[in-house]
Amino acid sequence: MNIVNKLTLRHLKENKGRTLVTTFGIIVSVAMITAVFVAMASFLQLFADVSVVSDGNYAAQLSDVKLSSLDELYKDERIETVGLCDENYKQFKIDNGKSDRLATGSIGACDDGYFKMFIQADYDGTLPKTSDEIAVQSDFIEKNELDWQVGDIVSIPCGIRTMRDKDGEFDVTGAYSKGEKFVRQEDKQYRITAILHQNNPTSEFAFLTYSDNLKANPTVAFQLKTLNSKSLDVVNDIIDKANPGASTVNKELLYSKLSFSSDSFVADILPLVVILLIIIMVASVVLIYNAFAMSLSEKVKYLGMLSSVGATKRQKRFSIYYEGFILALFGIPLGIGAGVAGIGITLKALGKKIIATSMINGVTEQNVSMKVVFPIWAVLIVLGLSIITILISCSIPAKKASKISTISAIRQSDEIKVKAKTLKCPKYIKVIFGYEGELAYKNLKRKGRKARVITVSIALSIVLFLSCNYFCALFANETVAQDSMPYQIGVYLDETNRESAIKEFENIDGIDDMYSVTNLYYFVQKSKNYKNNFEMFTDNKNLTNAYSREFSNRFAVLINMLDDDMFNELCAKNDIDSKAYYNSNNKCKLLLMNNVSHTANGKKVFTDNILGSSFKEAYYPEDNLQFEITDFVKYSNAKPCNLNNIGVISLYMPYSQFVKVCKNINANDNQLSKYILGIETTDHQKVTEKLNTISDDGKYSDFSVVDFSEQMQTFNTIALVIQVFVYGFVALISLITIFNIINTISSGIASRKKEFAMMKSVGITPKGFNKMIMLESAFYGIKAVIFGLPISALISFGMHKALNNSTTTFSIDYLLYLIVALVVFAIIGMTMIYSVKKVQQNNIIETLKDDIN
Known part of the structure; x- marks a missing residue:
């Protein structure tokens, strides 16, 4: 390890507070990025699990498939399982049903492959193996108040169901239709081998039987051997070659593997995810950059000393990147762990709430649960974005570090560049605020770049919070049904x-x-x-x-x-x-x-x-x-x-x-x-x-x-899910912005120890000193608000135009803007007072003798 890296590590150890602040910024940033992708992957997996339970574990279903195409499906090496079902095998109407609606339906005939993909619920007994055996839906038995058990031999009246309209008579299949007629043709004897407990994928059939001779225009379903991001292309290719009359793709199952088309639900939410990530990364860069910038200010003299003994620009620049690398080694793993843990707890609670609403038939807490998923693609993206965020945060301080010379580091000439004309104070400030106001104004002007960094940092914090808050409110309004119907x-x-x-x-x-x-x-x-x-x-x-x-x-x-x-x-x-x-x-x-x-x-x-x-x-x-x-x-x-x-x-x-x-x-x-x-x-x-x-x-x-009550319960649950994420995200952004303001102000005060000691040494009174500090706080706040509020409004308006698809007009929440301005002034004032009190504890003579900036 070279001398520059050794000194960098020594600096990190000696400035534990600054090191912890920067590491905390990295942890929060990585945790938020992780939370976005873990939430996205987990919900896509939940949708896939729900789809399997409610619709079946298949990639696609085809109808009107030619016999030659069917043979090709069996030969296709990309396909794991092919299943066949005759949905119009037989029609029935039992004699002892509670009503025509409950007693009438269709019998489906399936093979083993279809059973494998579409029997997703628990069942008593064994699935049919011959055409004389049937599986019966349990709710059919319950609603018709039958005493059927596994092993019973039952007689099912089978025949033709018809209806008549102005064009004549036509056959009916599937669910019962009011006014239909049943023509009895035979009484078929079946042995009940299985009772299915709410098997939603086959809920359209009261009875399922077995057949191994279903090549006369059956419904065909297949599952792939491998599911990945290319699965949708594979499925579409198989469908094109089979050339069916109609097809249905199990999109939710493919979404979980990030296999989707440009017009899909996942493609629709990606712009929102990108905007969310941009907000997170900007907030993170502001926070982490300030930490590195303050760290650089504290290291100016020792970097100048390194320059005096031959350190190159590359070595000085690399010292900042090396510091970022060391902190990232701790911050990224801790951030990923915090993100997974935090979002995991949230998702478990929300997933339980979603499933408990019974918003999807057949989906219960027994057969579906919210899994916290962090697939390899999400891990790689989180690592990549985290590293990019840290590199961007380090880049400007690293560039400045490379330009530090020996003389400028000792004289601090790069820290303060100001002309006498620039320090000229407007008369109204002295008239209104007195000598302390003039001193506060000149302090801001004299600090130049440091003052601008603080002002820009506070303004960015305002912009981040307000624009993020508007984005979240807009997202919630666009996603959740706004009104509840007054009727149930x-x-x-x-x-x-x-x-x-x-x-x-x-x-x-x-x-x-x-x-x-x-x-x-x-x-x-x-x-x-x-x-x-x-x-x-x-x-x-x-x-x-x-x-x-x-x-x-x-x-x-x-x-x-x-x-x-x-x-x-x-x-x-x-x-x-x-x-x-x-x-x-x-x-x-x-x-x-x-x-x-x-x-x-x-x-x-x-x-x-x-x-x-x-x-x-x-x-x-x-x-x-x-x-x-x-x-x-x-x-x-x-x-x-x-x-x-x-x-x-x-x-x-x-x-x-x-x-x-x-x-x-x-x-x-x-x-x-x-x-x-x-x-x-x-x-x-x-x-x-x-x-x-x-x-x-x-x-x-x-x-x-x-x-409609169950639908409204579903809407309310969706609203709850979105609100938890929206307000949770706003809360995190709020913490980051508040922490950023506190960090920026406190660091600025800490770097002015000698300046304050000098003021006290020439006789400034404690009252005058406090007034000066409060006015400095006010000037910082005023400048930040003047820039931050209008920019926030412009960004919010841009998001409204880019994302708003409803007929709601753009409006500014003036009360929120006023509250944010007041909170900013309060945070700046309290932080400066607290920081100054800490500095005031130092001995004036010892502080002036101290050779370390």
């Missing part, structure tokens, strides 16, 4: 049954309220070759300045068909005559909610110019169904204003008028086929079961029930 259950029924069904529902215990949530939904996306019906929503003359560019690319429009009493109440709240909306025979008049932010003080979206605009129904334009916007309504946090999500253009009209107009113009039957009833309840499971019983009775055609 949706009932879909034919319009002709509306009144009788509602009357029956009134007798169901547990229903608190019910109302129409029928709507027409249009998602409009800008296209050069497509002219839509909604130009009035993008015309600048119809938009306020705040929203002049918000609907230029894509937006959603929802026409809400309200029950008459709810519509009339909405009109009354907005001083509108409701009678005018029932008179027209051939046109639907609409109210427009002039608010998409869903806040009471939200900015207006449209000008009065839009009133009177008309447009045609977009799905069935041949029906000539016309809509006209006639008036505005204000937003209120109550029905019907909260029926639609944030960012949606909400329109309202009475349902009865919609039906009347559609009948008058002989509109397409599809316009009137579905009435959607929203039901509010505190016991969604009980009410859903009662409504399903009504569905089983078959009294109402096209009747279906959807329990």
Whole structure:
């Protein structure tokens, strides 16, 4: 080891505080980078595990495969397993079922390969080995209240399921359809060899049997021998060669191996990951660079002495890189360990929460768990980014170290370069703040580069925190559903049954309220070759300045068909005559909610110019169904204003008028086929079961029930996951920025020991000294805020334009900006006071005699 490296190690040992500060900066930086990639890899693995349990352990499924292509699949050396299934093997309807819906279904016939890939749940017994054996789904037995056991011989009525429409009769397969007929052809005897406990990949089949002769147009699934980043290309190549009629790729399974296409979910989140990493690296570079820069200031004299005895520029420059290397040897492993441990604890808790919501059928804590994954590709990226961050942080101090000469190091001439003219203090500072203010101002000017480093460092801390906070808020807004539906259950029924069904529902215990949530939904996306019906929503003359560019690319429009009493109440709240909306025979008049932010003080979206605009129904334009916007309504946090999500253009009209107009113009039957009833309840499971019983009775055609509570629970869980990461990241960035300010200020004060001792030696009073320090703090804070706040606003605006896909306007959180400014002043002031108190403990004479800067 050469003398320069020995002296570098000695310097690190002697300045334990500075060494620990720099190492801590490296640990935090590496931990945050590690957390990003461990979280990404772990969630991709969770999605893969969930996909296996819910869909099956396959790479792709193919249908309509020719026999020659099927033989090639068996011969392909890249394929581990090929499985076949006849999804329409037999149709059945048992005699002793609870209802037609529960008693009817399909029998699937599979081979061993298909069983291997698609039986992912626990089961009693053994899987079928002959065509006289079956596996039965346990929920089929439970819902039909059967006493079937493994080993029982059961008789299954098999035959043909049909339905009739205006074009004639057609066969039905899969789930039961209201109004279908069953033609019995045979009673097939089966021995139950297995009872499957919620095997979601085959949940469409109540029964599974075995067959080794399935080459007549079966569904084909295959799994690869090796899964890696090239797997998607391999799968696509196999599919192209097989030339099937249709195919499905298990993308979630391939994502876990970083195998994805440019239009995939992973490709969509990569820009967000890149922005996140840039923020982390910038914050880290600022923190670590300051530590190395302060270290360089403390080493100036000994580097000058090395120069006097022949040390080359390369050796002096390498001493800084060597210091970075030594610290990285400790900081990187500790940072990786801290990152894995921290994110591991978080992911375990979040994964348990996600799985506990039962957001995916068949996925439970028994068959899926959140694994903390740190694959080799993530390790290499973390190491690479960590090393790059440290090298960038070292590069400027290393360059400066190489230029240090003997004379300049002894005289400190490079530390202070100032002309008398530069030190001239504005008169207003002396008038306002007195002699101490003038001294504080000149101190900042005299320190030149050091003062600028401190100011820039504080300003960067402000920019990092505010821009990071805005990015996280924007990410959360774009990813999570903003509104919760006020109703928990949706009932879909034919319009002709509306009144009788509602009357029956009134007798169901547990229903608190019910109302129409029928709507027409249009998602409009800008296209050069497509002219839509909604130009009035993008015309600048119809938009306020705040929203002049918000609907230029894509937006959603929802026409809400309200029950008459709810519509009339909405009109009354907005001083509108409701009678005018029932008179027209051939046109639907609409109210427009002039608010998409869903806040009471939200900015207006449209000008009065839009009133009177008309447009045609977009799905069935041949029906000539016309809509006209006639008036505005204000937003209120109550029905019907909260029926639609944030960012949606909400329109309202009475349902009865919609039906009347559609009948008058002989509109397409599809316009009137579905009435959607929203039901509010505190016991969604009980009410859903009662409504399903009504569905089983078959009294109402096209009747279906959807329990939205589980969906909302899923949304809430996703929101929780995102909020934990968002606010956790903001908290870490906050700690880094605060630590950076404290480190920068305290280091600057520590390097001025002799300066302060000299001031005291010439008679500055303790009160005057403290006033000078406080004013210096104020000047640092003012300069940092003047630069930091506007730059933060500009960066936030840039992120809004680059990432914001909703129809929310850009706005600055002035209260947050004010709080950040006040906190910066407080941190600077408290840090300077604390640091000065430590310096004041030194003896004046001993400090002036000290030859070490």
